[in-house]
Amino acid sequence: MLSTVRPCALAAALGLVFFSAAASAQAVPKTIRLVVAYPSGGVSDVVARALADKLAAQLGSTLVVENKAGASGTIGMDAVAKAAPDGATLGFSAISPLVLNPHLGRSPFDPIKDIAPVASVMYSPVLLMATPATGTRDLRSLLEDARARPGAVRWATSGQASLGHIVLEQLRAAAKVDITHIPYKGGAQQLSDAIGGQFEVLSTNAGPTVSAQIQAGKLRPLAVGAPARLENLPKVATLAELGYPAANLSSQFGVFAPAGTPAILIEKYNVEINKALASPDLRAKLLATDNVPTGGRAEAFANEIAAEYENNARIVKAAGIRAD
Helix, strand or coil, X not given: CCCCCCHHHHHHHHHHHHHHHHHHHCCCCCEEEEXXXXXXXXXXXXXXXXXXXXXXXHHCCEEEXXXXXXXXXXHHHHHXXXXXXXXXXXXXXXXXXXXXXXXXXXXXXXXXXXXXEEEEEEEEEEEEEECCCCCCCCHHHHHHHXXXXXXXXXXXXXXXXXXXXXXXXXXXXXXCCCCEEEECCCCHHHHHHHHCCXXXXXXXXXXXXXXXXXXXXXXXEEEEECCCCECCECCXXXXXXXXXXXXXXXXXXXXXXXXXCCHHHHHHHHHHHHHHXXXXXXXXXXXXXXXXXXCCXXXXXXXXXXXXXXXHHHHHHHHCCCCC
């Protein structure tokens, strides 16, 4: 006897097959490459590896961390942009390669079309500190000195067109002062020269090494660029609190994927990253390095990046900032 299948039952069965095939095609890869856009050993690398360990345990996948440093994060993010959009490649970086570097003519990829934001991970505050070269105790005194002696106050950053430089330009414009910019190539020599009193002011991202110098009394924090005061420095006001909201900037870091990565995988990774950030041990590790956990939806992160992209376009043009 021949059996028959009703049309609706057949359609349902075929639909289940197609759904299963689609789900299988978009399954989380067994091995995921996490491209870190900075050198090994730094704070961002330490955080990225701690996050990778969490995600490996949660996803049941192997996460391979690959450091691709250079060009202020652009080399690493370019590798992400050019990777296959199959969920097997993710990137960990500050948002500056997407929102700042393109305005300086140094981006080999389209930050809007080639990269998909997955989740915000943390923000890294920018500390503004006085060095032994000055007796300045607060930001107001620093600005008064700059007004009294145009060009005499020297402010060091990690480089031309770096976030610290953007903070300087915003503060210089708002306070109407003449401060000399001293750009360095990275942070190590900059910190050594700060302790040696080679200039009056240093702006750099918060971190364990900087915190140690503050605790030793060799650097005096004047202000912090961050959405709120830091737990480790509760007496240090933000630049917004001191009346300079446009200069109140911090480095935001997140996880990214190549554009075209299936939405179902973006959503899965976003959920798991938020879960990892909620864990007490990872949260404590971030706070111990003066980095503040963020998290949130991928869409919200994308909107923040788009807004910062437009904001930086205005800042770079108004200040006439150029890359090295």
